[in-house]
Amino acid sequence: MKKVLFVMNPKSGKATIKNALFEILDLFTKNNFITTVYATQKSKDAIEIIEKVGEEYELIVCSGGDGTLDEVVTGILNAKLNTPIGYIPAGSTNDFAKSLGIPSRKMEAAKLIVHGKEFQCDIGVFNQSYFVYIAAFGIFTDVSYSTPQSTKNLIGHMAYLLEGVKSLSLLQSYHLIVEHDEEVIEDDFIFGMITNSISVGGFKSFRGQKVQFDDGLFEVLLIRMPKNPLELQSILGALILNDINKDYMCFFKTSELTIHSEQEVSWTLDGEFGGLHKTVLIQNKQKEITILRNMDLHT
Numbered sequence: 001m002k003k004v005l006f007v008m009n010p011k012s013g014k015a016t017i018k019n020a021l022f023e024i025l026d027l028f029t030k031n032n033f034i035t036t037v038y039a040t041q042k043s044k045d046a047i048e049i050i051e052k053v054g055e056e057y058e059l060i061v062c063s064g065g066d067g068t069l070d071e072v073v074t075g076i077l078n079a080k081l082n083t084p085i086g087y088i089p090a091g092s093t094n095d096f097a098k099s100l101g102i103p104s105r106k107m108e109a110a111k112l113i114v115h116g117k118e119f120q121c122d123i124g125v126f127n128q129s130y131f132v133y134i135a136a137f138g139i140f141t142d143v144s145y146s147t148p149q150s151t152k153n154l155i156g157h158m159a160y161l162l163e164g165v166k167s168l169s170l171l172q173s174y175h176l177i178v179e180h181d182e183e184v185i186e187d188d189f190i191f192g193m194i195t196n197s198i199s200v201g202g203f204k205s206f207r208g209q210k211v212q213f214d215d216g217l218f219e220v221l222l223i224r225m226p227k228n229p230l231e232l233q234s235i236l237g238a239l240i241l242n243d244i245n246k247d248y249m250c251f252f253k254t255s256e257l258t259i260h261s262e263q264e265v266s267w268t269l270d271g272e273f274g275g276l277h278k279t280v281l282i283q284n285k286q287k288e289i290t291i292l293r294n295m296d297l298h299t
């Protein structure tokens with residue numbers, strides 16, 4: 001029998017996990033899993049339970065949205081485990097699952113946990129925290145990291161906010177010094193995201209860019225402060241077309257970067273509030289976690 005810890009957030013998304021739970025547990029038992037179910041009760045609960053008892057299990061199954069997956073990964077890394085993770089997406093957008101080819105239908109995802117292959121996946125370290133697929137700051141984060149709907153449709157929401165900007169003086173920008181590899185970029189930016197994902201906010205990002213989850217590299221996109229309404233329109237157009245406009249956007253891949261600012265910048269990590277920071281060091285830990293995924297799907 002395989003000892004399995006099943007950490008589930010009963011509140012994720014529309015709480016649909018409860019309809020599938022019996023069938024999932026039955027499938028697990030039929031496949032020789034002996035499963036302990038832990039329903040999270042509050043924020044950070046998944047981290048704590050894994051730190052406490054995670055080492056007793058051979059597999060940790062996570063059901064929830066991106067926030068719960070982030071906590072499960074954090075718990076595993078804090079406890080210095082390398083236990084494989086099975087993921088049953090139950091959030092509203094499930095960006096990361098989409099990127100990895102993990103089905104959104106819960107029973108299909110559960111079957112993948114039984115039959116899927118182990119995949120070593122990169123993870124982000126953000127100062128002292130971890131993130132699974134996105135660290136971001138900017139236009140939307142200050143106002144809306146606490147209103148779930150907005151962070152879940154990040155790019156669309158950003159385009160919507162930008163569209164509503166009547167005067168450029170109302171647009172919040174951050175003067176940043178960004179250092180990566182041998183390059184230093186100093187400018188005013190309205191938004192930035194450091195990702196390890198194809199899908200962000202339910203939106204397929206980086207058209208034409210090959211995104212890999214085990215290459216040790218992040219995709220970094222920074223949007224400059226527009227200098228006039230025409231530039232703002234060009235940025236909007238690029239966002240809507242899912243394009244990288246080099247005149248107003250910086251795009252690069254890197255394994256490590258630092259971002260300095262004179263003022264505190266509000267960050268979001270995997271869609272949850274990531275704190276206010278003046279300096280952040282973001283590092284890619286290559287192949288740091290093991291996740292069960294469908295290897296036939298080339299994303």
Ligand SMILES: Nc1ncnc2c1ncn2[C@@H]1O[C@H](COP(=O)(O)OP(=O)(O)OP(=O)(O)O)[C@@H](O)[C@H]1O
Binds near residue numbers: 009012013014043094
């Ligand atoms: N019982 C609970 N009640 C309230 N919040 C919880 C509970 N259990 C866990 N949480 C917190 O809820 C946060 C958000 O959960 P999660 O990301 O799983 O769902 P979601 O926000 O509905 O999904 P998505 O991010 O895909 O939209 C988690 O980061 C976790 O800290």
